[in-house]
Amino acid sequence: xxxxxxxxxxxxxxxxxxxxxxxxxxxxxxxxxxxxxxxxxxxxxxxxxxxxxxxxxxxxxxxxxxxxxxxxxxxxxxxxxxxxxxxxxxxxxxxxxxxxxxxxxxxxxxxxxxxxxxxxxxxxxxxxxxxxxxxxxxxxxxxxxxxxxxxxxxxxxxxxxxxxxxxxxxxxxxxxxxxxxxxxxxxxxxxxxxxxxxxxxxxxxxxxxxxxxxxxxxxxxxxxxxxxxxxxxxxxxxxxxxxxxxxxxxxxxxxxxxxxxxxxxxxxxxxxxxxxxxxxxxxxxxxxxxxxxxxxxxxxxxxxxxxxxx
Amino acid sequence: xxxxxxxxxxxxxxxxxxxxxxxxxxxxxxxxxxxxxxxxxxxxxxxxxxxxxxxxxxxxxxxxxxxxxxxxxxxxxxxxxxxxxxxxxxxxxxxxxxxxxxxxxxxxxxxxxxxxxxxxxxxxxxxxxxxxxxxxxxxxxxxxxxxxxxxxxxxxxxxxxxxxxxxxxxxxxxxxxxxxxxxxxxxxxxxxxxxxxxxxxxxxxxxxxxxxxxxxxxxxxxxxxxxxxxxxxxxxxxxxxxxxxxxxxxxxxxxxxxxxxxxxxxxxxxxxxxxxxxxxxxxxxxxxxxxxxxxxxxxxxxxxxxxxxxxxxxxxxxxxxxxxxxxxxxxxxxxxxxxxxxxxxxxxxxxxxxxxxxxxxxxxxxxxxxxxx
Numbered sequence: 001x002x003x004x005x006x007x008x009x010x011x012x013x014x015x016x017x018x019x020x021x022x023x024x025x026x027x028x029x030x031x032x033x034x035x036x037x038x039x040x041x042x043x044x045x046x047x048x049x050x051x052x053x054x055x056x057x058x059x060x061x062x063x064x065x066x067x068x069x070x071x072x073x074x075x076x077x078x079x080x081x082x083x084x085x086x087x088x089x090x091x092x093x094x095x096x097x098x099x100x101x102x103x104x105x106x107x108x109x110x111x112x113x114x115x116x117x118x119x120x121x122x123x124x125x126x127x128x129x130x131x132x133x134x135x136x137x138x139x140x141x142x143x144x145x146x147x148x149x150x151x152x153x154x155x156x157x158x159x160x161x162x163x164x165x166x167x168x169x170x171x172x173x174x175x176x177x178x179x180x181x182x183x184x185x186x187x188x189x190x191x192x193x194x195x196x197x198x199x200x201x202x203x204x205x206x207x208x209x210x211x212x213x214x215x216x217x218x219x220x221x222x223x224x225x226x227x228x229x230x231x232x233x234x235x236x237x238x239x240x241x242x243x244x245x246x247x248x249x250x251x252x253x254x255x256x257x258x259x260x261x262x263x264x265x266x267x268x269x270x271x272x273x274x275x276x277x278x279x280x281x282x283x284x285x286x287x288x289x290x291x292x293x294x295x296x297x298x299x300x301x302x303x304x305x306x307x308x309x310x
Numbered sequence: 311x312x313x314x315x316x317x318x319x320x321x322x323x324x325x326x327x328x329x330x331x332x333x334x335x336x337x338x339x340x341x342x343x344x345x346x347x348x349x350x351x352x353x354x355x356x357x358x359x360x361x362x363x364x365x366x367x368x369x370x371x372x373x374x375x376x377x378x379x380x381x382x383x384x385x386x387x388x389x390x391x392x393x394x395x396x397x398x399x400x401x402x403x404x405x406x407x408x409x410x411x412x413x414x415x416x417x418x419x420x421x422x423x424x425x426x427x428x429x430x431x432x433x434x435x436x437x438x439x440x441x442x443x444x445x446x447x448x449x450x451x452x453x454x455x456x457x458x459x460x461x462x463x464x465x466x467x468x469x470x471x472x473x474x475x476x477x478x479x480x481x482x483x484x485x486x487x488x489x490x491x492x493x494x495x496x497x498x499x500x501x502x503x504x505x506x507x508x509x510x511x512x513x514x515x516x517x518x519x520x521x522x523x524x525x526x527x528x529x530x531x532x533x534x535x536x537x538x539x540x541x542x543x544x545x546x547x548x549x550x551x552x553x554x555x556x557x558x559x560x561x562x563x564x565x566x567x568x569x570x571x572x573x574x575x576x577x578x579x580x581x582x583x584x585x586x587x588x589x590x591x592x593x594x595x596x597x598x599x600x601x602x603x604x605x606x607x608x609x610x611x612x613x614x615x616x617x618x619x620x621x622x623x624x625x626x627x628x629x630x631x632x633x634x635x636x637x638x639x640x641x642x643x644x645x646x647x648x649x650x651x652x653x654x655x656x657x658x659x660x661x662x663x664x665x666x667x668x669x670x671x672x673x674x675x676x677x678x679x680x681x682x683x
Contacts, residue, residue, distance in 0.1 A: 013525070013529050016525040016528075016529075017522055017525060019521075020522040020524075021522065023519055023521060024519045024521075024522070028518075134570065135541075135545075135570060135574050136574070137573050137574040137575075137576055152553070152554070153528075153554050153556075158553075225518060228519070229518060229519065229546050230546070230574065230575070230576070230578075231542065231546065233542075235516070236516075239518075240518055243518070270522065271522040272522075274522040274523050274526060275522050275525065275526055278511050279511045279512060279513050279514070279522070279523045280512045282514055282517075283514060
C-alpha cells in the first residue's frame with residue numbers, strides 16, 4: 001500500500017515532502033531539546049519553554065528592527081539579534097526557574113507542573129499586554145543564497161539553515177554533556193541529586209545552567225523559525241511548544257538525541273500524511289503515531305526505561 | 311366635576327385626532343417592518359426601523375405613492391423563528407401591503423410561508439441564507455444583501471472568467487468561515503464546465519510550516535489557488551508558495567482583505583487577489599442616507615442601515631411603478647425596474663437576489679488593495 005503511495009508521486013515529490021518534513025522536524029527538535037534537557041535533570045515538564053521561544057522571537061524582532069534602521073549588514077543583524085535574544089531568553093529561563101520552580105523543588109511533583117502552566121499563561125499575557133496582540137511581520141533575516149537557487153523549489157535557504165542548526169545544536173549538546181565538567185555535573189545531578197550534592201556538586205548552579213542553555217537554544221530557534229514563517233505574535237509559543245513537547249515524548253523525554261529523532265519522526269509523519277493522504281488528517285497521523293509508539297515503548301524511542309524518581 | 315368634564319372632552323378630542331388617519335385606512339399604503347427590536351439582537355433590527363422611518367418621511371413629504379400616504383406597521387420578532395410566525399400573522403391581519411424584513415435568516419424563513427399564503431412581498435435587508443432565494447420555495451422573497459455564497463461565487467467567477475483558470479486547488483483553514491466558503495467554491499467549480507477542483511484540503515491553523523501542503527499544490531498541477539480563511543494562514547501559505555517558486559495566482563476572501571495581510575506577507579502579498587464587500591462610499595445616495603440619519607438621530611447608523619434604506623426605496627418604488635399593491639404587479643416591478651439606492655442602482659433577479667449588490671475583487675498592487683475592474 002505504502003509503495004503504491006510512494007510510486008504515485010514519483011521520486012522528486014517524495015524528496016520534496018522529505019525535506020518539508022525535515023524542516024518541520026528540525027523546528028520541533030530545536031524547541032524539544034529544551035524540554036528534554038530540563039526533564040532529564042529535574043524531571044519537570046517546563047511548559048513555559050514555548051513562551052521562552054516566543055520571547056526569543058520578539059527580542060530578535062526588536063533588535064533586528066533597531067539594527068536595520070541603523071543600516072547594519074544582514075549578517076551582523078542575524079548574529080547580534082541572535083546573541084541578544086539568546087541572552088535575554090536565558091535571563092528569563094534563569095529567573096523563571098528561580099521564582100517558580102526552585103521554591104517547589106521538594107514539593108509533590110504536581111506542584112511545579114502547575115506552576116509551569118501558570119508561568120506559560122502569565123508570559124503569554126505579559127507579552128500580549130506589554131507588546132501587542134497583532135501579528136507582526138518578521139524581517140527575512142536569512143537571505144536566499146545564490147547557490148541554493150537550483151534546488152529552491154525543494155529546500156530553501158532558511159530550511160537548510162534550520163536543519164543545519166538543529167544538527168549542530170544536537171552535536172554540541174552531546175559533546176557538552178559527555179566531555180565537559182558541567183556536563184559531567186549534569187549527568188550526576190540527573191542520576192542522583194542527593195548523591196551529587198554529597199560529592200560537592202553545586203546542584204542549584206547545574207540546574208540554572210540547564211535552564212540557561214535550554215532557553216538560549218529556544219531563542220535561536222525563535223529567530224530562525226520566525227524568519228522562516230515571517231510572522232510572530234504572542235501565541236506562537238503555545239502551538240510550537242505542544243508539538244515540540246510531543247516530539248520530546250516520542251523520542252524519549254530526557255534524551256538529547258531522542259528529542260531530535262522525535263522531532264524528525266513527527267515532522268516527517270506530518271509531511272507524508274499531508275502529501276500522500278490529506279492535510280486534514282495531519283494531526284490524526286501524528287498523534288496516532290505517538291500513541292502507537294508509547295504503547296509498545298512507553299519510555300519513547302530512545303528513552304531509558306529505568307528512570308525512576310526518588 | 312367641572313374639571314372632569316373638561317378632561318374627558320380633551321381626551322375625546324385627542325383620541326379623535328389620533329384615530330383620524332385610521333378612518334382613511336384604505337387610503338394608505340401599509341409598509342410592515344419586522345425584525346428584532348428588543349433582546350440581544352435588537353441592534354441588528356433597530357437601524358432598519360430608522361431607515362424605514364426616514365424613507366417614508368421623505369416619500370410622504372413628496373406626496374406619497376400613487377397619491378397615498380405610506381404608513382409604517384412595526385412588529386418585533388426578537389430574531390426567533392417561533393415568534394416570527396406570530397409577528398407575520400399579526401402584520402397580515404393588520405392588512406400590510408408589503409413587508410420590510412425580517413432581519414435574521416431563521417426568523418425570515420419561518421415567517422415567509424405566512425406572507426406567501428397571503429400574497430405579500432417581503433424584502434429583507436440582511437437575511438443572507440443562500441436557500442431563501444435559491445431554493446425557489448419563496449417567490450415572494452427578495453433581498454438587498456448578498457447571500458452567504460455570493461463571495462465564493464464572486465471568487466469562482468473571477469478565477470474562471472477573468473483569469474481563465476482551469477485547474478484550481480481549494481484550500482481552507484478548517485474553521486466555520488473558511489471551510490464554509492471553500493465548500494461553496496468547490497461546489498460552484500464542480501458545477502461549472504470551465505474548470506475543475508484538483509485539490510480540496512484543510513490546513514491546521516498556527517502550524518510552523520506549510521511547505522508539505524505547498525508541494526502538494528504544485529504536484530496537483532493547479533493553475534490557481536482559492537483559499538478560505540484568515541490572513542495569518544494566508545500570509546504563511548503565500549510566502550511559502552513564492553519561496554518554493556510557485557507563481558500561480560492566489561485568490562482569497564475578505565478575511566484576507568485586510569491591511570495586516572499586506573504588512574505581514576510584505577513583498578509576497580503583491581498580486582494576491584481577495585474579494586471584499588463592494589465599496590459604497592462613493593455613491594452619493596449612500597452619503598445622503600447616512601447624513602439624513604445623522605441629522606435625525608444625531609448618531610451614526612447601525613447594522614444593515616444602507617441595505618434597509620435600499621430595500622424600503624425598492625419596495626416603494628416598485629409600488630409606484632406598478633401603480634397598485636397587487637402581488638404579481640409588485641413582483642414584476644421589482645424585477646423590471648431599477649431603483650437608485652445607497653447600495654447601487656439595483657433591480658432583482660428571478661430568484662429574488664439584488665443584481666449588482668455583493669462583492670468585488672481586489673488585488674494587492676504596490677502594497678495596497680485596489681479594486682479590479
